[in-house]
Amino acid sequence: MATVSRVLAGNYPVTHSTRTKVLRAVRQLDYVANAHAKALAGSGVETIALVLDDITWPAFAQIGAGVEQEAARRGRLCLVCTTQGDQQRELAVVNLMREQHAAAVILVGGLQYTAEYRERMGRFARSLDSVGSRLVLCGRPPIGEGLPVTVVEYDNEGGAYVATAHLLGAGHRRILFLGGERGQSTATGRLAGHERALAAYGLEPDPELLTYADFSRESGLRRVREAVRASTSFTAVFAATDMVALGALEGLREAGLRVPEDVSLVGYDDIPVARELTPRLTTVHVPFDELGRTAARLVLDRREGVGGGGDRVLLGTHVSIRDSTAPPPAAPR
Amino acid sequence: MATVSRVLAGNYPVTHSTRTKVLRAVRQLDYVANAHAKALAGSGVETIALVLDDITWPAFAQIGAGVEQEAARRGRLCLVCTTQGDQQRELAVVNLMREQHAAAVILVGGLQYTAEYRERMGRFARSLDSVGSRLVLCGRPPIGEGLPVTVVEYDNEGGAYVATAHLLGAGHRRILFLGGERGQSTATGRLAGHERALAAYGLEPDPELLTYADFSRESGLRRVREAVRASTSFTAVFAATDMVALGALEGLREAGLRVPEDVSLVGYDDIPVARELTPRLTTVHVPFDELGRTAARLVLDRREGVGGGGDRVLLGTHVSIRDSTAPPPAAPR
DNA sequence: ACGCTGCTTGTAACCGGTTACTGAATCCGC
DNA sequence: GCGGATTCAGTAACCGGTTACAAGCAGCGT
Numbered sequence: 198m199a200t201v202s203r204v205l206a207g208n209y210p211v212t213h214s215t216r217t218k219v220l221r222a223v224r225q226l227d228y229v230a231n232a233h234a235k236a237l238a239g240s241g242v243e244t245i246a247l248v249l250d251d252i253t254w255p256a257f258a259q260i261g262a263g264v265e266q267e268a269a270r271r272g273r274l275c276l277v278c279t280t281q282g283d284q285q286r287e288l289a290v291v292n293l294m295r296e297q298h299a300a301a302v303i304l305v306g307g308l309q310y311t312a313e314y315r316e317r318m319g320r321f322a323r324s325l326d327s328v329g330s331r332l333v334l335c336g337r338p339p340i341g342e343g344l345p346v347t348v349v350e351y352d353n354e355g356g357a358y359v360a361t362a363h364l365l366g367a368g369h370r371r372i373l374f375l376g377g378e379r380g381q382s383t384a385t386g387r388l389a390g391h392e393r394a395l396a397a398y399g400l401e402p403d404p405e406l407l408t409y410a411d412f413s414r415e416s417g418l419r420r421v422r423e424a425v426r427a428s429t430s431f432t433a434v435f436a437a438t439d440m441v442a443l444g445a446l447e448g449l450r451e452a453g454l455r456v457p458e459d460v461s462l463v464g465y466d467d468i469p470v471a472r473e474l475t476p477r478l479t480t481v482h483v484p485f486d487e488l489g490r491t492a493a494r495l496v497l498d499r500r501e502g503v504g505g506g507g508d509r510v511l512l513g514t515h516v517s518i519r520d521s522t523a524p525p526p527a528a529p530r
Numbered sequence: 531m532a533t534v535s536r537v538l539a540g541n542y543p544v545t546h547s548t549r550t551k552v553l554r555a556v557r558q559l560d561y562v563a564n565a566h567a568k569a570l571a572g573s574g575v576e577t578i579a580l581v582l583d584d585i586t587w588p589a590f591a592q593i594g595a596g597v598e599q600e601a602a603r604r605g606r607l608c609l610v611c612t613t614q615g616d617q618q619r620e621l622a623v624v625n626l627m628r629e630q631h632a633a634a635v636i637l638v639g640g641l642q643y644t645a646e647y648r649e650r651m652g653r654f655a656r657s658l659d660s661v662g663s664r665l666v667l668c669g670r671p672p673i674g675e676g677l678p679v680t681v682v683e684y685d686n687e688g689g690a691y692v693a694t695a696h697l698l699g700a701g702h703r704r705i706l707f708l709g710g711e712r713g714q715s716t717a718t719g720r721l722a723g724h725e726r727a728l729a730a731y732g733l734e735p736d737p738e739l740l741t742y743a744d745f746s747r748e749s750g751l752r753r754v755r756e757a758v759r760a761s762t763s764f765t766a767v768f769a770a771t772d773m774v775a776l777g778a779l780e781g782l783r784e785a786g787l788r789v790p791e792d793v794s795l796v797g798y799d800d801i802p803v804a805r806e807l808t809p810r811l812t813t814v815h816v817p818f819d820e821l822g823r824t825a826a827r828l829v830l831d832r833r834e835g836v837g838g839g840g841d842r843v844l845l846g847t848h849v850s851i852r853d854s855t856a857p858p859p860a861a862p863r
Numbered sequence: 864a865c866g867c868t869g870c871t872t873g874t875a876a877c878c879g880g881t882t883a884c885t886g887a888a889t890c891c892g893c
Numbered sequence: 894g895c896g897g898a899t900t901c902a903g904t905a906a907c908c909g910g911t912t913a914c915a916a917g918c919a920g921c922g923t
Contacts, residue, residue: 200902202881209882212901227657232629233569234879237908241566241880242626244609252598253591253802253819262586265612274626276577277610279598293575293607296565324560443806469586473776475808486586533872535911542912545871567909570878574910 205230206240236298243300243500244274245493248290250282250306254440255468256485260305260335263489271497273300282308284317291321295328301347301496303333303489307383315340322346331499335492338382339509347499347508349492353383356481356514357390358397360463361435363479363516365398368524369433369461375420375445376409376437384409387437387465405429412437417444425452432460432525439464439471439480446474446521457523467517476520484512538563539573569631576633576833577607578826581623583615583639587773588801589818593638593668596822604830606633615641617650624654628661634680634829636666636822640716648673655679664832668825671715672842680832681842682825686716689814689847690723691730693796694768696812696849698731701857702766702794708753708778709742709770717742720770720798738762745770750777758785765793765858772797772804772813779807779854790856800850809853817845 203209204219211219222228235241245268249257265275276299280286287304294302302325308314318340322332326345334340339348364372374391377384392402406429410416417436424431425448434449436442442464446456454460456476464471464480471478491510499508536542537552544552555561568574578601582590598608609632613619620637627635635658641647651673655665659678667673672681697705707724710717725735739762743749750769757764758781767782769775775797779789787793789809797804797813804811824843832841 198880199882199904203902206881210901215902227660229625229629229661231570231631231879232626233566233574233631234908235629235881236566237564237570237879237910238881239908240882242629251595252585253588253595255586255588255591258586258588258591261610262584262612265585265610269611274630275610277594277598277608278602279595292562293565296562296568296575297607298564298566327560328562470803470806473803473807531910532874532912536872539911543871548872564909567878568911570880570909571911572878 242274244276246276246294246299246302248278248304251279256466259485260489263486264303264493267490267493295325299330300500301331301333303335303492305335307381309380310338310382319344331496333492333496335488347495349488349510351483351512352514353386354390357387358394359516360481361391361394364433371431372433372435373424373431374407374435375417375441377412379409412440414440414444417441418448421445421448435463437465439466439468442478457521459526461522479519479522480517481514482517483514487512575607577609579609579627579632579635581611581637584612589799592818593822596819597636597826600823600826631661632663633833634664634666636668636825638668640714642713643671643715652677664829666825666829668821680828682821684816684845685847686719687723690720691727692849693814694724694727697766704764705766705768706757706764707740707768708750708774710745712742745773747773747777750774751781754778754781768796770798772799772801775811790854792859794855812852812855813850814847815850816847820845
């Protein structure tokens with residue numbers, strides 16, 4: 198038995214004839230070692246846990262693909278759990294991962310950024326750390342110094358700044374902002390970037406143009422309908438996500454407004470559908486796959502003692518200018 | 531130690547005072563049981579392994595979501611591995627899952643349907659079976675009777691039949707078919723349905739209208755370009771997947787052809803982008819999430835001794851008629 | 864007060880590997 | 894041909910739980 202173990206591990210001298218016999222038996226019996234026993238004995242494959250709201254959202258799927266690729270490339274398995282935004286389930290999943298002794302738990306996606314959140318993540322971080330695992334926040338706000346956490350973010354606020362600046366630079370002055378929910382971290386950053394750009398152009402944010410709702414397609418449609426019904430005047434729409442932009446586009450069509458001739462439209466995320474729309478959607482590109490790869494890379498480097506990685510990374514964003522933006526019409530509505 | 535185990539399992543009488551003490555200690559130490567040790571001892575959470583080409587493809591992501599939901603609902607974990615279409619990696623992954631003693635290994639997606647494939651899957655089925663695991667083929671062709679396999683398919687051929695019949699019924703007679711690779715199982719089924727519909731209308735398949743290439747957007751674009759360049763006459767395009775349809779749409783636009791006024795376009799899969807296109811794409815709806823849920827359900831029912839499930843399920847498909855199809859123009863080009 | 868019953872807790876074997884240590888066999892030099 | 898060094902294979906402890914079984918103890922009847 199010890200010999201078989203050594204042959205399979207290949208880390209100990211075994212006579213050629215013995216090795217051959219063992220391998221033949223292995224093939225005959227179609228033997229594979231029990232991963233749990235290996236894990237228990239301290240050998241065995243590590244797993245990386247990925248926790249996200251919903252794998253069918255393109256942005257999350259891309260992050261997931263990045264994590265999985267990097268994990269696979271380095272011989273790790275990838276455990277995926279979805280929470281549907283349920284905090285209770287998130288707690289359960291993190292504990293489950295602690296039981297599994299996952300090498301890392303990567304939490305993905307924005308959420309309400311509250312003191313309760315920070316406190317909660319702090320507990321997660323410490324309890325994962327206590328079993329040799331590591332918490333990674335991916336596209337989530339950091340939770341303070343001194344905690345065993347790795348954070349991988351993208352320049353959320355900067356992307357929104359540039360997107361709005363792009364509209365302002367084209368001459369737009371009344372931009373309907375379809376933001377996310379108040380307090381939601383991603384939404385907050387995007388709003389901040391938007392307002393900073395307005396300020397840079399000496400504009401006051403007009404409350405009439407600022408809306409807050411969830412990131413769904415439906416909410417984009419609804420809010421554009423409401424703005425049109427209220428005869429709000431605007432020459433551009435900045436949707437806080439591409440999904441919202443999809444709804445907005447439908448709403449604008451309904452109202453007989455052409456994009457970009459009558460109204461310009463900008464999204465955020467650059468999910469694959471953006472370039473399939475008519476007109477192709479100008480949007481803020483977020484390197485989601487890179488985000489996932491980086492998260493996995495940092496945590497695996499750290500595990501393998503390759504220092505250098507660091508515990509905090511900020512990836513850049515940029516605007517992909519396509520066909521949904523143009524200067525405002527001569528006579529703004 | 532035994533007492534702690536019993537308190538946490540809750541399957542054995544323990545005095546209230548003892549239980550309280552144990553729970554307090556658990557909370558103080560932030561203790562969680564080691565999942566590997568539990569698994570080794572025969573208790574512990576089961577995991578379901580999902581093996582697919584690429585999680586960012588919307589159809590796969592939906593299947594994945596279905597599997598994950600059903601698995602989570604029933605207290606299982608979901609291990610996701612991608613192969614990027616690499617058979618070698620698939621083999622490695624299946625063996626890895628055998629080591630992990632996964633309750634089931636769900637293989638997703640079409641591929642070359644050869645004798646070698648059947649032989650290979652037969653080996654997978656038996657070797658997984660030998661460790662108490664179960665092979666599930668999801669959207670893949672079955673591999674013969676008498677093997678320990680569960681198969682969940684959708685009516686691939688039927689969907690193609692109805693889609694083509696829809697075009698024929700509208701008056702189209704020259705339909706450019708953008709098929710998949712020859713021998714690829716999904717592609718073969720869709721081609722068969724297409725040809726059966728043609729035959730039902732008394733039409734011979736015209737080799738000039740039948741093309742075969744991969745399921746990428748790029749291949750759709752390329753093939754439409756070639757058809758236009760060759761002045762092939764057609765009034766409709768049937769793309770074997772929505773991704774191919776995306777490329778086809780771009781190609782038609784390039785050629786100055788309006789959809790659906792000049793050329794009708796039908797896709798297959800009904801991925802979310804289909805309804806965002808202009809015009810909204812008529813396509814064959816495939817219940818991918820249901821496919822995933824069913825795969826997980828069948829295999830878990832079997833495991834829990836709930837018979838009834840069966841080992842072979844065929845889900846229905848239907849055409850979602852949207853705006854990309856219309857009768858052919860009066861004077862066909 | 865003693866023995867019996869029934870409930871609770873403790874003990875130890877087992878799950879299936881890994882690996883330090885022990886022991887046997889081979890090879891070498893003299 | 895023999896002692897010592899060197900290989901290689903076997904033994905057993907350990908990883909961290911579960912659970913059958915043994916044992917302790919309280920409560921009860923007599």
